[in-house]
Amino acid sequence: NAGVMQNPRHLVRRRGQEARLRCSPMKGHSHVYWYRQLPEEGLKFMVYLQKENIIDESGMPKERFSAEFPKEGPSILRIQQVVRGDSAAYFCASSTTGIAQYFGPGTRLTVL
Amino acid sequence: DQQVKQNSPSLSVQEGRISILNCDYTNSMFDYFLWYKKYPAEGPTFLISISSIKDKNEDGRFTVFLNKSAKHLSLHIVPSQPGDSAVYFCAPDLSGNTPLVFGKGTRLSVIA
Numbered sequence: 001n002a003g004v005m006q007n008p009r010h011l012v013r014r015r016g017q018e019a020r021l022r023c024s025p026m027k028g029h030s031h032v033y034w035y036r037q038l039p040e041e042g043l044k045f046m047v048y049l050q051k052e053n054i055i056d057e058s059g060m061p062k063e064r065f066s067a068e069f070p071k072e073g074p075s076i077l078r079i080q081q082v083v084r085g086d087s088a089a090y091f092c093a094s095s096t097t098g099i100a101q102y103f104g105p106g107t108r109l110t111v112l
Numbered sequence: 113d114q115q116v117k118q119n120s121p122s123l124s125v126q127e128g129r130i131s132i133l134n135c136d137y138t139n140s141m142f143d144y145f146l147w148y149k150k151y152p153a154e155g156p157t158f159l160i161s162i163s164s165i166k167d168k169n170e171d172g173r174f175t176v177f178l179n180k181s182a183k184h185l186s187l188h189i190v191p192s193q194p195g196d197s198a199v200y201f202c203a204p205d206l207s208g209n210t211p212l213v214f215g216k217g218t219r220l221s222v223i224a
Contacts (some may be wrong), residue, residue: 004155035212039217042116045211048211056211093212099144099208101158102158
């Protein structure tokens with residue numbers, strides 16, 4: 001039973017480019033969460049999705065960031081026109097209807 | 113507006129002794145409290161949780177205590193092992209399937 005998968009593990013982009021981060025939840029999990037961790041900080045919630053629906057995007061910047069979780073395929077976090085401040089580790093978590101969220105290994109985004 | 117505070121950024125403990133990690137919170141509506149362990153370059157791993165209706169939950173070497181009146185919880189690890197060396201995050205939850213609110217973490221070092 002594979003865990004939460006994220007790819008790529010490392011992503012380097014130049015300022016102004018687009019970053020696409022992918023997350024495949026655990027089998028049977030229909031809830032997906034994206035978190036961001038800046039250096040020396042805890043994880044900060046960005047967006048919560050169920051299949052084809054955004055449930056809560058209160059933690060996601062209004063501009064340049066978007067997320068989706070289509071009926072088929074992985075969840076995608078998309079960052080347009082990246083800036084240096086977007087450099088961080090982005091973690092995806094999934095859950096069923098329970099309490100615990102299970103995290104993927106993260107994508108480390110570096111913006112040059 | 114830190115809802116979750118882990119006031120000790122780091123903790124060193126001798127192997128075999130008890131490790132006590134603390135967490136304070138402000139929101140009395142939190143319903144569940146989760147602890148995660150995180151190794152460098154990996155995603156957080158769910159460790160143990162406690163419901164707000166309980167004051168203690170034990171799982172092997174790990175025990176979590178909850179003091180609702182003080183809005184305080186603690187994670188006890190006994191006996192501590194070198195493999196326990198990691199960053200530990202406290203993450204309360206309002207109810208099932210809501211975003212987790214993470215503290216900044218406590219880095220535990222277990223010295224052999």
